Amino acid sequence: MTHAAYVFAAYGISALVIAAVGIWILIDQxxxxxxxxxxxxxxxxxxxxxREPGKTDSGGKRTGK
Structure with a gap:
């Protein structure tokens, strides 16, 4: 394998992986x-x-400063 073929293959695989991750992120979003x-x-x-001032959360602490 020549140096150029190795570099192009590496860039191609990297581009495919990055595109796949981007698509996965959009689908998950x-x-x-x-x-x-x-x-x-x-x-x-x-x-x-x-929340509305004066209400309490489930722990009984007052919320809304």
């Missing part, structure tokens, strides 16, 4: 968004969403 939408439709909210 769509799946997570779909799950979030389903949870929000069921009334389950994100933890990071601000």
């Amino acid at each position: 769509a799946s997570r968004k779909r799950e979030l939408k389903e949870l929000e439709q069921r009334g389950i909210r994100r933890r990071s969403e601000r």
